[in-house]
Amino acid sequence: MRHDDIWRAVDALAAEHGLSPSGLARKAGLDPTAFNPSKRAGTDGRARWPSTESIAKILAATGTDMESFASLVSGAPALNSAGRIPPGRRIPLIGLAQAGSDGFFDDGGYPVGGGWDEISTPEFADPNAYALEISGESMEPVFRDGDLVIVSPNSPVRRGDRVVARTNRGEVMAKELIRQSARRIELASLNPAHPNYSFDLSEVTWMHRIVWASQ
Known part of the structure; x- marks a missing residue:
């Protein structure tokens, strides 16, 4: 811990x-x-x-x-006293693999367009929060295939946070922020079998913090 x-x-x-x-x-x-x-x-x-x-x-x-x-x-959702996810509002949802396609985010990284599904979630303060469904094994053992993560574009991102980042080439990845300087961003893969990444700041379109996971 x-x-x-x-x-x-x-x-x-x-x-x-x-x-x-x-x-x-x-x-x-x-x-x-x-x-x-x-x-x-x-x-x-x-x-x-x-x-x-x-x-x-x-x-x-x-x-x-x-x-x-x-x-x-541990990264899982909080439960209320009855063992249920607390009720909240509905937010946009797409698969992580879809997130790299055009038309789902505006220039600021906020969800746009009509291609999103919706899910009910706990209430979050960020009105622009959205959800991604994890696919594949590249984020194991932290996030597994089928897990949902809720991402907050307006939450501050700090070293050690788990984040979703999109590059100028349309790659969208869930990683852990190792370090961010005035020129570079370093991201750690959650699965030790996959490499870490280092980008010039200009190569990253946006980076948002993961604030909740259904596991």
Whole structure:
């Protein structure tokens, strides 16, 4: 378990309840800045864990049990007390293989066109969120054939996040962000049998954060 996994779970829990991380902190009676990026590392740059008290408070405030929070840490969806995915809105869905075709995204990477299906999902704060169905084994063991991932174009992307990126050549891939500089983006393959990638920033049309997975 890594620091990034815990913070990602906090962010995902907030998104599933239609909140920003600061909104989740406020809902739990915490300082609204408790989950800010500046609080996730010490003055020496070393990663920090959220306190057990703050985790307990956000679970109580959202009616989430520890088992469901643990599923978020591993990348799976949170469940409500009845063991069901919380109800939400309908969002666009296409297959990952289709996503590289023209006509599904605008220049900013937002879903457009009439070729999308729709699915019901937990409520997310991002009105432009969309879903992709994983195909093949290139993302195993994290994402398997048939898994759905929900992608948030408006969520900030940080090192260690799982992302969907599209290149100028129309390639769409689900990877983990290793590093992003002013000139290059480095992406790690989720399946160790597949290579990592490094792109000039100009080669990547957009890169969006994966905030939820059905596994």
